[in-house]
Amino acid sequence: MEIVSEGRNFRLLQEEELPAILDFLEKYLPDSLKFHQTIKTYLNNRVWDFHFYVSRNWPVEPVCLHFPGCTSTPNGRLYESFSVFCPSDSLESIDLIREEDILIDWTRPLFLNFTHSSIVDRIEEFYKNMGTLEKVHGDVYVFEDSPMDFNMDELPSDVEMCRLKPQHMQSIHNLYPANDMECVDVFEKLVSELPAYGIFSSGELAAWMVQSYYGAMFSMQTKPEFRRKGYGIHLAKYLTKEVSERGYKPFVVIRPENDASKSLYTKLGFKKNYQMIRAVLRPDNHEQNGTLSSENGEIEAVGVD
Template identity: 60%
Template sequence: MEEVLTEGRNFKLVNEEELPEILEVLARYLPDSIKIHQTLQTYLKDRVWDFHFYVTKTWPEQLVVLHFPGMTQTPNGKLYESFSVFCPTEQLDDLELLFSENVLIDWTQPIYLNFTHGKIMERIQDFYADKGTAETLLGDIYVVDTSTDRPKDIDSLDGCVFPDQAEIMQLTRQHAQTIHDLYPANHMESVEIFEKLIDKLPCYGVFSASGDLAAWMVQSYYGAMFSMQTKPEYRRKGYGIYLARYLTKVVTERGYLPFVVIRPENDASKSLYTKLGFKKNFQTVRAILRPNEMNGDDGGQGGGTNAS
């Protein structure tokens, strides 16, 4: 088993009893901090995955937080080859501590970054420009808009009557493989992450009268609602919007701020979630950083949890 380091050059491992305080600090920067904030929240509540959180040795003066592993599957499965990072966008100069971190992070090897705030990623790419290349995947963070009055029926499930006596139920582990097989970014995921999410978090499916899994949606380890899929033969029955409304209600009741990650070209999802009271807040980026001397290697895409 890989050794968990208690500190790096510029960062220190957060002890268990310190995590609630870190969570409170991150809450001041919502929604920008939403991904790492709710990753930590889910970790404290449900322990979906064995994560490790680091903060600067100068915390809280310099508010940079690291989360290892930032993805749940990488080619070598090493703890420190993938991570997530958050820093307030008005304090991006503090990311210099990340760039000079040479104990926790080996910048001479491929790095797998889970979805990271676009402004933070810009700084990372500037730093990395003369060291290697970045393969990126963009997503837009849509968060439930609490700044205005939402339609009163947004969270109501009244009137959602399924045809053919379909019903909604919590998923079980036996459904993980089906979800993984049809997940658009399944080359970035392991089946195991879906199994763990189903074991610990709200993960629902719409089942036909014959018991066939027709559509599904799950809550991720970082609090997002993601992986909404409907099998082709069950489309245009309203299953998707019902699941989105249902999970939004459940996630809210569990103390989370509902959000989704939507790819920029996915107009259908943008329309659906806008109708449900979600609002785009910022762009996020998933990236693989490869040193110039390793760009010919076919290392594959690391894992993690992608969304809509």
Template identity: 60%
Template sequence: MEEVLTEGKNFKLVTDSELPEIIDFLSNYLPDSIKFHQTLKTYLKDHVWDFHFYVTKTWPEQAVILHFPGMTRTPNGKLYESFSVFCPCDQLENIRLLTDEDMLIDWTQPIYMNFTHAKIMEKIEELYGGTMEKLTGEVYCQIDEKIGNEEECNITVFAEDAEMMQLSPEHAQIIHDLYPANHMECVEVFEKLIEKLPCYGVFSATGELAAWMVQSYYGAMFSMQTRPEYRRKGYGLILAKYLTKLVKERGYMPFVVIRPENDASKGLYAKLGFKKYFETVRAILRPHEMSSDAQGGGGGGGTQQNGH
């Protein structure tokens, strides 16, 4: 098993007992910090996956926080090969501490960055000496809006005989098989999410899984898909409305990551009071001398991008 380092050159490992204070700090930077803020909350509450969080040794004066490993599948599956980062957008000069980190991060090898605020990624790109492959998403949050009245949220009306139920781990394989970016995620991710978090599916009259949506380890709703033969029946809206309600009840701010060209999803979430707040980027950083035909980490599709 790979050794977990207690510190790097500029960063130190955070203990679980320190996380509530860090969550409080990040709450001052919502919605920009939403992915990290809710990843920490979900980690403490449900421990869906093993993460290791690091903050600067000068935290919070220089407020940069990292989490390893990212959820993106990487060629070597190393602990420090994939990660995510947050820094307040008015303190981006502190990102230099990341590019100067030569103990936790091996900058001579490809780095797989999980969805990170676009302004932070722009700063990394400015400082990085290699090339970058990027995939952009738009973060939509529901901050102040209500999802109709309580009675409306609790009633699901289908145009035909169908039923919405919590998924079970046995459904993970089919969801993974049909997930557009399944080359980047292992089926165990979906098994853990279904086991620990609200993950619902719409089942047809014959018992077939027709549509589904899950809450992710970072508090967002993602992987919403409807099989082609069951589209235009309102399943997506019913799932999104119900999951939004559950996410809020569990103490999270509902948000989704949507591809810029996906007007259908934007229209669906607009009906539920979601608004765009910022862009986020998933990227692979490669040193200039690395071959361009190494494994890619972009991709994706479907109704939403996976925000891992």
């Protein structure tokens, strides 16, 4: 699909401009963490072909967009999904999105990847006259301490932890709760470029965890028959340490009702910072096409110990 260089209110960033955007976003950490680390993994590892935009009046109107926001959508259109960041003290600038009718087709369903809840609230204010939002909430837990003090207990002799390979990812993707929102191709690229580990028991993959393209530690799962063996916390410690050593801020997104995940990550020193929301924006009188996963989506630590 042809890349649009200019919308009504936004312009496409060139790659050489992205480091300056990172510097700007650093002023708003941790609120900007997901968008910041999406740009960072893009520059460092190019795991997916994202396209970043800023307002024409940047940084006076400090709104950033990136397309696609999700790597898989029902119609596979580049501009069908997006993510957005705007500082909380400039939320009135979000109204630029409402007027953006070149990059964003408001007459069709749109897929908004995890975005700060205050931004989604602002979008919902004007979108209520167009349609409805189908939402999934997630709490952002950020690791601020040093992982060097982690006590890395040895695994039992009959299991081993190994770096995941692309050939492992199809089966992992099949079990991923939001596999309708992220394609298997991005999983295969992630394990080639970013930390991704599995625990194998007698050669069988029992548990796994991957760093995502937006810097979070995600897709932690343990198969039911291997739970309560400590595999989850072992993977979380290892990934936290490696993600930190690679210059990223470790964080996870957890469903508010997921007490097991909250307990695990709180035990490791992660602290809740704010809430994000993923949404399908569905215009009135439009045939339903695409839904959010009913379970955890990309909110992680499914089946942890």
